[in-house]
Amino acid sequence: MKFSTLKLTTPYLELDDIFYDKVEPTPLTSPFIISVSQDAARLLGVDEELLDDEKLLSIVNGTELLEGSLPFAMCYAGHQFGYFVPRLGDGRAINLGKVNGQNLQLKGSGLTLYSRQGDGRAVLRSSIREYLMSEAMHGLGIETSRALALIGSETDVARESLEKGAIVLRLSPTWVRFGTFEYFNASGEYGKLQELADYVIDESFPHLKGVEGMYLEMYKEIVVNTAKTVAKWQSIGFNHGVMNTDNMSIDGRTIDYGPFAFLDDYEADYVCNHTDREGRYSFKRQPGTAHWNLERLAKTLSPIADYASSELILDAYFAETYEDEYLSIMYKKMGLSLKEDKDILLFKHMLRALEAARIDFTLFFRKLSRYDGKHKSILDIATFQEPLREWLELYDKRLSREILDEDKRHEMMLGVNPKYILKNHILQEAIELAKKHDFSMVNDLLRVAQNPFDEHEGFEHLCKVTPMSAKNTKLSCSS
Template sequence: MPAFAFDNSYTRLPERLFAPARPAGASEPFMFAFNSQLAEDLGLDVSWLEQNGAAIFSGSTSPEGAANIAMVYAGHQFGQFNPQLGDGRAMLLGEVVSPQGRRYDIQLKGSGPTLFSRNGDGRAALGPVMREYIVSEAMHALGVPTTRSLAAVATGDAVYRETALPGAVVTRVATSHIRVGTFQYFAARQDVEAVKALADHAIARHYPELEGREHPYLGLLQAVIRRQAALIAKWMGIGFIHGVMNTDNMAISGETIDFGPCAFLDVYSARKVFSSIDRNGRYAYANQPAIGQWNLARLAEALLPLINEDQEAAVAAANTAITGYGEIFQDEWMTVMRAKLGLGEARESDLTLIQSLLSMMEEGQADFTRTFRALYTVAQSDAADAAFRSEFADPQKAQSWLNDWRDRTAEDSIEPTVRAEQMRNTNPAIIPRNHRIEEAIRAAEDDGDFSLFGALHAALADPYSDRPEFERYQAAPLPHEEVPRTFCGT
């Protein structure tokens, strides 16, 4: 019996959508992380992979039936169009269908150069691999649609950036790796046949309810808009900053993809940027919703020939869909924020209450995650007011807002215990804070010590619970612990 029951639908598309790839392998593969629960969910042989995964997931051995392809795509990077990108350091190992009937890609990332590497080495360093594993799995535990991490392998080989770094490969799982940039690649070449083949594949894979409809390609655009609006609203609700929202990093499945210089807010700031390459703040925290709409407009442009043969009619329909994103996002964001504040029936005044809290947090240098978690404790007991106030530079102003919040919650018919439980499940106690990720990376890179990585991963597996053994992961960084910049792994 093969280790993977691959059924590689993407390789049945026109060959110009991808190129053959061969992983470079590793001299001394060591699998330091294996997601056995995910493997079981995918229907894989867990015990066999625990024994043989280092060779498979480092690219040293290619399993029977593997696709071994790199996907081609284009993309707007910081607003500038690059007509050819593609999987420069990733390779689609293959597709599997889970016992529940869902199809998933299994992809090696950092496995060596491909046709699309553009003179790069195609490798990944240990630090970015650890970051992707930690953050993607944390996002899943936080309830945010995301690609997953199946395994992480140290290769025993050096990769060269500014200095020599230990190399590694992460195995990524996604419902697909089709991006806005995948459509852009073929649209830029006026290859309508390929755009249609890709769109039909995307509909069958992600939006089968659209098959047979009168306007399936407009429906595809509308469906992607809804999923992206909901996704970005969830990002905003946990203080997540993606860092590189290029069109080649937006998956049409509605999953978070490509964890490069991503980070979570500590002190709340609407204009916060972590990425070292985002010098002008294009992808700052508060800009993410608008960037999402901008990216979706690029998808609309690529789909125009399919939406309607009459270009004027196609543009009008696409514009209506894109314009509708704003209202969809606002509704999704308000749903997220009302849940975080424990509000029931919608009130017009809710937006003012939410915005006044965010403004007060920014002015008062309050920690994003700890403030909302403290509000949850207030919902449990009036005696917790002091903990909430302590997060702000001006405790008196914080108490004034808290009084307004109590007046608002009194208007709802929600039982206090129900409200508190709702707030507990939307306001995490633990997030993958930048300084803790860096701490784990330093220990692994400098000393070969993966214990901090394991402890952080264990803490993040249940982020909505207060557990004494993981109390250190709830603390905000001290001034000397802050990590103000994150870096792309290429």
């Protein structure tokens, strides 16, 4: 099937028109295709080459619509850096419709009713980052929105300076956010709140339809899914950067890639967003922030789901689910098949040692995945070796009690400790080339990011320690 022959439906438009605003995309001038993800296209049932589809560019640019498409922007509210904003919405994203369980959305496609003082555009640098990171997170096994295509243009967009506009065609099973519910709670539209909950159950939790206490059960699933996703972030060293409630997907997946980052050296207090001066969304605070956001959601749902019961669900499921998921991953990352009472102390000691040693988080675990008892290969990549040497001695003793042989241990670890992570200095290199109309690195990074655990001949340079000048830098929200 060709992409341009897809037939979309628009079930969200069956809701009252307070939920959305119908709007047409505003095309970019002189558009061109930069990259496509054939893997993402398969989610839609597309099996023909995207680049062979002569209508792909015009569809992503908004000059042509897929059959059944009725473009619209969604309304929502949200807590931004802890402060409630009663009316937000898709300010630069336009929804096209749904097919095969995936909602198609253009990001950067022009003004909507919810653009406020914005221009409805996205610039090339932020679009490259979102496009690549959406596919990279999927490659890492983390629930995420996906990206099918990225186009550039000659349209000038004013940010700190004039930049070129771009559009990402992204996909998600849902674009409903915590903030979508907050909008209708804040406006006192409790009937609409329930209508939205029914829609979410149909779209994301159909197995709950008709179940007794289904709104509480929906909340429980949101809690569990969110806890699992954040645990995966922490295990891989991912800092989202903007965990506002309007950036939290109702089904728990990662969405809205702005000033994100993967850790270079392990730094628990790392803040990737330079707007976040108080460190609200620092790496170590992400689990607590997710819990806070879920508390806001419990209050938001209180007109249709008993608040005290929701609080009990949050207390009963979030911490336990998060810890179980995180520890399950960490056992595999460290090559441990048996569980001992003191393992958590060993894990905590490791993180303290990594921070004191100033060592690359990703490279450490990849090196550990081939560890044969010789400390040198790991110590050589640490700025300060002694803290890590002490931990490795404890790790050696722990391995001596394992039942897995070395080959099996290495196999398990190589399957969870990626070789390729799209760190910010690497993405920036691709962006600088793209500004010169060289998109080769964007496509190279897509290839390795979709298979980050594999060996990719000719790309060893992407796995080197981050240069000191680029380590754990902060990024702007501007896009």
